[in-house]
Amino acid sequence: MIKVGIVGGSGYTGVELLRILSAHPEVRLTTITARGDNGTKVADMFPSLRGIVDLAFVAPEESNLKDCDVVFFATPHGVAMSHAKELLDAGVKIIDLAADFRLKDTAEFEKWYGMPHACPDILSEAVYGLVEVNREAIKKARVVGLAGCYPTSVQLGFAPLLTQGKALVNESALIADCKSGVSGAGRRAAVGTLFPESSDNFHAYGVKGHRHLPEIVQGLKALTGNTRDIGLTFVPHLTPMIRGIHSTLYATLTPEARDIDFQALYENHYRNDPFVDVMPAGSHPETRSVRASNYLRIAVHRPGNSDTLVILVVEDNLVKGAAGQGVQSMNLMFGLDETTGLKQVPVLP
Amino acid sequence: MIKVGIVGGSGYTGVELLRILSAHPEVRLTTITARGDNGTKVADMFPSLRGIVDLAFVAPEESNLKDCDVVFFATPHGVAMSHAKELLDAGVKIIDLAADFRLKDTAEFEKWYGMPHACPDILSEAVYGLVEVNREAIKKARVVGLAGCYPTSVQLGFAPLLTQGKALVNESALIADCKSGVSGAGRRAAVGTLFPESSDNFHAYGVKGHRHLPEIVQGLKALTGNTRDIGLTFVPHLTPMIRGIHSTLYATLTPEARDIDFQALYENHYRNDPFVDVMPAGSHPETRSVRASNYLRIAVHRPGNSDTLVILVVEDNLVKGAAGQGVQSMNLMFGLDETTGLKQVPVLP
Amino acid sequence: MIKVGIVGGSGYTGVELLRILSAHPEVRLTTITARGDNGTKVADMFPSLRGIVDLAFVAPEESNLKDCDVVFFATPHGVAMSHAKELLDAGVKIIDLAADFRLKDTAEFEKWYGMPHACPDILSEAVYGLVEVNREAIKKARVVGLAGCYPTSVQLGFAPLLTQGKALVNESALIADCKSGVSGAGRRAAVGTLFPESSDNFHAYGVKGHRHLPEIVQGLKALTGNTRDIGLTFVPHLTPMIRGIHSTLYATLTPEARDIDFQALYENHYRNDPFVDVMPAGSHPETRSVRASNYLRIAVHRPGNSDTLVILVVEDNLVKGAAGQGVQSMNLMFGLDETTGLKQVPVLP
Amino acid sequence: MIKVGIVGGSGYTGVELLRILSAHPEVRLTTITARGDNGTKVADMFPSLRGIVDLAFVAPEESNLKDCDVVFFATPHGVAMSHAKELLDAGVKIIDLAADFRLKDTAEFEKWYGMPHACPDILSEAVYGLVEVNREAIKKARVVGLAGCYPTSVQLGFAPLLTQGKALVNESALIADCKSGVSGAGRRAAVGTLFPESSDNFHAYGVKGHRHLPEIVQGLKALTGNTRDIGLTFVPHLTPMIRGIHSTLYATLTPEARDIDFQALYENHYRNDPFVDVMPAGSHPETRSVRASNYLRIAVHRPGNSDTLVILVVEDNLVKGAAGQGVQSMNLMFGLDETTGLKQVPVLP
Structure with missing residues (x-):
């Protein structure tokens, strides 16, 4: 059994890790x-876990974490x-759901996150946690910086186009118009994501610049083998749904x-990826078709046979x-089948 | 493996059966x-089941169902x-999620459902499918008429009070003020449950008389050992949530x-029921704490130490x-632990 | 033109006052x-008011308010x-949307609000702002303590029963099962009312005791001419809707x-109240039927001709x-028709 | 007073016309x-109109409509x-909220709407009802084919770019990624827009081709003075909000x-349009900032100073x-100020 610790168990990604890991057949939650x-x-804060998770929260001190095999940072x-x-010195592997190990360029990190990077050496060994792109590297990683929610969907949506040796599309003018449920903003007191503010409402945000932009651009460029530059317009929107x-x-x-x-290109690209579903031509994937599951569905359109390709991607953020991508990575890091404990059927309706 | 058929797989209870049964370790969905x-x-109608359920819908003819061990009617x-x-003649067990085998009095059935009962003899052998009340009888049943969604919550909420030999409360003036998500109205085209009608809106319905009223009264009376009469005011309300x-x-x-x-009375009453959770004194259970799970949570209040007891009950309808109650019943009918395949962790947020 | 000031214009009741008063034909918003x-x-915080309200927020100092004819405290x-x-010394009338002038008993105020009352003498002259009950007193008031949102609906729902000289119902065991949209919790950062917490969810709160309980009991008792005691069980619930x-x-x-x-009793009681609508027998009023309007609708039921009367009441909180009740009161205090500026048609869907 | 008839008063645009016109100072609703x-x-179907609209629905026969000055078709x-x-022969003006008088090319109409056009001659005199583009023509029109909901936002969003004599943008590769509330699908029984289907869910539709596409292209081309061709990729999405x-x-x-x-270009373009609000640079307009009002707000972005311009547009569909655009047109057709009866303040929250 893998001994797992979670730092930050009271946020949405934390409680989602708890939901998944508490039912994982090869995991023992210890901290x-x-x-x-x-x-x-834990179950007093989240009654949904009554009778399921019997632990109490402890202080986030390393002494509480060093006995784990892996620690998730949510x-x-x-x-x-x-x-x-x-933790690494104590032999503990690390999976970070935040941005500490995503951007390879520490200057970029400092620019977008407003703090210097604490450990550039560890950053340089860290593996970017997007399984379908980095599967082999993740298997050997000690530190995984998980892909962000938007970046996962945008990179997997564009990947079959960018990995073909030569450019199939104008890579200097890509557009990602993204819509997220409100849980993406996290579980912290804020006026802007109150129910009366977010419900029956829709708006863009961060059009000027969003922290996920440099991450996506870095990832898209990597998909070209770092041989070509990427220009991306990224417009995220807040949508009145939970997930x-x-x-x-x-x-x-x-x-x-x-x-x-x-x-055919897309179907072929993802034929061996258990969690990526290329839907039949003409499909309009719904977010609820992946609700509470680790699947990501894609549909490819070329309206009116024009030169504009439209790719629709849905995932549960x-x-x-x-959390699911984190567990998928953990499975690989510990030699398990990547689907272990991740076969929850999407919840519909 | 239990061979299972589902009649009516395109409604909300049908697709929920598919979600649960497709992951049930002792079940093979056949029809x-x-x-x-x-x-x-099936997966073309419900893309959430792509890669999970590989069957196609067939006509609801008995020839398609007679090889099953059990058939669910959704x-x-x-x-x-x-x-x-x-089906019974062919040795197939039946679990009905509708009302055909709930009301023991055929005149009541005819009054509330507007049709004569087709098989009063089978009705008389049918067992009312509320596991926490009828566990032993369900184990031996060939036909189970599952409790309705409202009746489940109201009966389990009142049960500890009514089963004590003598009346602890005024049983002629019980009140059940119930609030349901919109999926309770089913997946059929209707104006009243359109998103723009149901969202940001709240109203009561059926105050004059609702089909679940006679079922609840029958059940509450049975809880007294049919020794005392029940008077119940039942007011259902439609709430802008899915489940x-x-x-x-x-x-x-x-x-x-x-x-x-x-x-103490409540905790003791349910101490051996794996899916009923009596919460600590002072709790306010949330519906989402049981979302997409088979749990039902109860809290007991006595505000101001007055003579009015307030019981709060939540379930996923x-x-x-x-569907979960149906699988719980099926488990019992086939000698399995009643929790088999039903340990989904509630989805929060 | 009445010169109006608003203290606390950035909350939900504040911006609602702005919506109503900015279109009021006899009002000039000054502060x-x-x-x-x-x-x-103001319009930078609430772009819905761009081109409509041209003021900026100022500090809540009395010097900014003393030129007003009336000040609303939101x-x-x-x-x-x-x-x-x-303010009173400066000749300014006061309409308080909070609880400072609701509870006549200062000990009760201190118990429920955790602070001593700052001006018991002014409290004793203050009029309780529930127009349909206190219309004449409001006309002459200098200080109005507006009825709370729940108390308005509960008092107007019970009023025809309690004002009949003799008790028509068991007044020691009244029940109010109330459901509110989330805007009732106010526009302040809080985890519990975030969209991902409140959406697709339903729960009771404050069952042990809610600040509106003593206000309602005081009001119901007043309806009996303070001749009879009231026993009330009040259970508020949070509902996933805005208003x-x-x-x-x-x-x-x-x-x-x-x-x-x-x-007939209800219709007769409210025959002269322009904002109270007693609906036809058998009706189930919807909250959206009064959305963004000052109407309150009531339906009276007696299910199964039993002894339990069920009264359904909807209002926009x-x-x-x-805010609407505040403007209705202001109209009376300044000799206007009480409907002036309050004829907004409910917004449906 | 203008005598107004409404054909199709039971749908969402019909009841919205009733809400606006019932409070219009120059209108008498007659039919x-x-x-x-x-x-x-009417008020039995829509209790929100109790005490406000006193009419009953009549059959949609011309004899009931010929006494009107103008008839809206919803x-x-x-x-x-x-x-x-x-109706025209009887001297009645016509404002159609559907598509009968939008597409100038009858072959296009037949292709997209599956029926031949009944009166091409009237079509040829009909004016396209987009006030900010066609104000003068609407003043003189007998028949107005109102712009659709998506087309209004897309055309007004692109208009300042396309009306400049020479092309400022690549007009052969415009993109409109549009998100609509569910009321856009109308008030008719359908599974796809049930609350449990549309809530907590998001998806695109009609990517292959949507009826609004030819209308938008026709309109955008007209904005260039019909001097240049337009290529547009139009992707509409269904969003879990009402409006x-x-x-x-x-x-x-x-x-x-x-x-x-x-x-500056945008601000200048719309400086004389009372219902179009160009927001300050850097703004992210919210749909709720125009809820239940006739305003449309626009923000212009150029992220990273790249060559991709991003225009954000919100309106209440x-x-x-x-309905609001219809009343705005009616005002012009009858010589009134175009804002008459249309100054409802947006409802927030």
């Missing part, structure tokens, strides 16, 4: 921390990197790509976009 | 029917009773009951109020 | 305050009473009341339960 | 029809054109347009996208 809630029973940015060295991300991606075909069968 | 959708692949009222005799029932129950204490420790 | 937002233009408890004396309160009231008929025509 | 509901009182496609000639459209528009700058101040 859960939450700042300011030491001593509180914390704000900056926490994982401050604990990384001591789910729907990314609508636009790309302009290059002249030589006009005869490609993109449906808390599962494939966070 | 799924849906009127008018013969030949359609159909409108009147369907199960028209198939019951032939969940919250029943707020009111009962007036008899003078001799004033010194009882009701918290599609699970404990329908 | 709007919001703690911590001095200098911010603030937390405790603010209005700290400004009352100075609206639905109160479901239960009362047990006294034997001598069994032959009364309650439909921010209008008839707060 | 309201709804197929299958003759004799029903009906499915095909109805208005079948009544147009008789509101958010259109996110993308356009690629031509090299010579790189130095233009687009904020039932007001500026339908």
Whole structure:
């Protein structure tokens, strides 16, 4: 049994980790921390876990974590990197759901997150946690910086186009119009995500610049083998639903790509990925079709046979976009089948 | 493996059966029917089941069902009773999620459902499917008429009070103020449950008389050993949420009951029921704490130490109020532990 | 033109006052305050008011308010009473949307609100702002303590029963099962009312005791001419909608009341109240039927001709339960028709 | 007073017309029809209108409509054109909220709506009802084919770019990623827009081709003075909210347009339009900022100073996208100020 610790168990990605890991056949949850809630029973904060998780929150001190085989950080940015060295020295693997180990360029990290990076050496060994792209590297990783929720959907949506050796689309003018449920904003007191503010309402945000933009661009560029530059317009929107991300991606075909069968291209690209579902031509995937599951579904359209390709991608931001992807990575890091404990059927309606 | 058929697989209770049964370790789904959708692949109608359920809908003819060990009817009222005799004769057990085998009095059935009962003899052998009340009888049943969604929450909420030999509350003036998510109205085209009608809106319905009223009264009376009459005011309300029932129950204490420790009474009553959770004193159970799970949670209050007892009950109407309760019953009918395949962790947020 | 000031213009009742008063034909908005937002233009905080309200927030100092004819306090408890004396001395009338001038018993105020009352003398002259009950007194008032949102619906729902000289129902065991939209919790950062917490969820709260309980009991007793005691069980619930309160009231008929025509009783009681609508027998009022309007609708039921009377009441908690009732009171205090500026048609869907 | 008739008063645009027109100072509602509901009182179907609209539905026969000065058709496609000639002959003006008088090319109409056009001659005189583009023509029109909900937001969002004589953006590759509330699907029984299907869910639809596409293309081309061709990718999405459209528009700058101040361009373009609000640079308009009002708000972004322009547009689909635009047109047709009866303040929260 893998001994698992969770730092930051009181947020949405934390409680989602608890939901998944408490039913994982190869995991024993040993330590859960939450700042300011030491001593509180997990099930008192989340009655959904009554009779399922019997632990209490402890302080996020390393002494409480060093006996784990792996620790998930479901914390704000900056926490994982401050604990990384001591845990690695104790032989504990690290999976960070925040941004500490995503951006390879520390200057970029500092620019977007407003703090210097605490451990550039560890950052340089960290593996970017997007399984379908980095599966082999994740198997060998000691530190995984999990892909963000938006970046997962955008990268997996564009990947079959960008990994073909030559450019199939105008890679300097990609567009990602993304819509997220409100749980993406996290479980912290804020006016903007109150029910009366978010319900029956829709708006864009961060059009000027969003922290996920440099992560996505870095990832898309990596998909080209770092051989070509990427220009991306990324517009996230807040949508009145709890879970789910729907990314609508636009790309302009290059002249030589006009005869490609993109449906076949996508199906072929993902034929061995158990959690990526390329839907039949003409489909409109719904976010609820992946609700509370680790699946991500894609549909490829070329309306009016024009040169604009439209790719629709849905995922559950808390599962494939966070906790589920973390468990999928953990499975690989410990030699398990990547689907172990991740076969929850989507909840519909 | 138990060979299972589902009649009416395109409604909400049908697709919920599919979600649960497709992951049940002792079940093989063999037959799924849906009127008018013969030949359609289940996963084409419900993409959430892509890669999970590989069957297509077939016609609801008995020849398609006779090889099953058990058939679930997730159909409108009147369907199960028209198939019951032939299936029983073929050795197939029946679990009806509709009302055909709930009301023991055929005149009551005819009054509330507007049709004569097709098989009073089978009705008389049918067992009322409320596991926590009828566990032993369900184990031996050939036909189970599952408790309705509201009736489940109201009966389990009142049960500890009514089963004590003498009346602890004024049983002629019970009140059940119940709130249901919209999935309770089923998956059929209707104006009243459109999103723009049901969202950001709240109203009562059926105050004059609702089909669940006679079922609840029959059940509450049975809880007294059919020794005392029941008077119940039942007011259901439609609530802008997908899943969940919250029943707020009111009962007036008899003078001799004033010194009882009701918290202890409830905890003791349900100490051996794996799916009923009596929460700590002072709790306010949330519907989401049981979302997509078979749990039902109860809290007992006595505000201001007055003579009015307030019992709060939450369940997922599609699970404990329908499909989950059906699987729980099936487990018992086939000698399995009643929790087999039903340990889904509630989905929060 | 009445010169109007608003203290606390950045909350939900504040912005609702702005919506209504900005279109009121006899009002000129002169001063709007919001703690911590001095200098911010109102329309920058609430773009819905762009081109409609041209003011900026100023500090909540009395010097900014003394030129007003009337000041609305849309603030937390405790603010209005700290400004009352100075404003009254300056000839400014006061309408408080919080609780400072509701409870006549200062000990009760201190018990429920955790602070001593700052001006018991002004409290004793203050009029309780429930127009349909206190119309004449409001006309002459200098200080109005507006009825709370729940109390408005419960008192107007029970009023026709309690004002008849003799008890028609068991007044020691009244029940109010109330459901409120989330805007009732106010516009302040809090985890419990975040969208992902409140959406697709339903729960009771404050069953042990809620601040509106003593206010309602005081009001119901006043309806009997303070001749009879009231026993009330009050259970509020949080409902996933923005606006609206639905109160479901239960009362047990006294034997001598069994032959009364309650439909006629209610219609007659409210025949001269322009904002109270007694709906036809058998109706189930919807909260959206009063959305964004000052109407309150009532339906009276006696299910199964039993002795339990069920009264359904809907209102918009921010209008008839707060800002609208405030403007209705202001109209009376300044000799206007009470409907002036309050004829907004409910918004449906 | 203008005598107004409404054909199709039982749908969402019909009841919205009733809400607005019942409070319009220059209008007298004389006739309201709804197929299958003759004799029903309007306020019995929509209790929100109790005490406000006193009419009953009558049959949609011309004899009931010929005394009107103007008739609104809030009906499915095909109805208005079948009544147009008789009404015009009787001197009645026509405002159609459906598509009968939108597409100038009858072949296009037949292709997208599956029926031949009943009166091409009337179509040729009909004016396209988008006030900010066609104000002068609408003043003189006998027949107005109102712009659709999506087309209004897309055309007004692109208009300042397309009306400049020379192309500022690549007009052959425009993108409109549009999100609509569910009321846009109308008030008719359908499974796909049930609350349990649409809530907590998000998906695109009609990517292959949507009826609004040819209308938008026709309109955008007209904005160029019919001098240049338009290529548009239009992807509509269904969003879990009642009202509101958010259109996110993308356009690629031509090299010579790189130095233009687009904020100034937009502000200048709409400086005389009372219902179009160009928000300050950097804004993210919310749909609720126009809820239940006739305003449309626009923000212009150029993220990272790249060549991709992003325009955000919000409107209430039932007001500026339908009923409000209809009343705005009517005001012009009858010589009134276009804002008459349309100054409802947006409802927030």
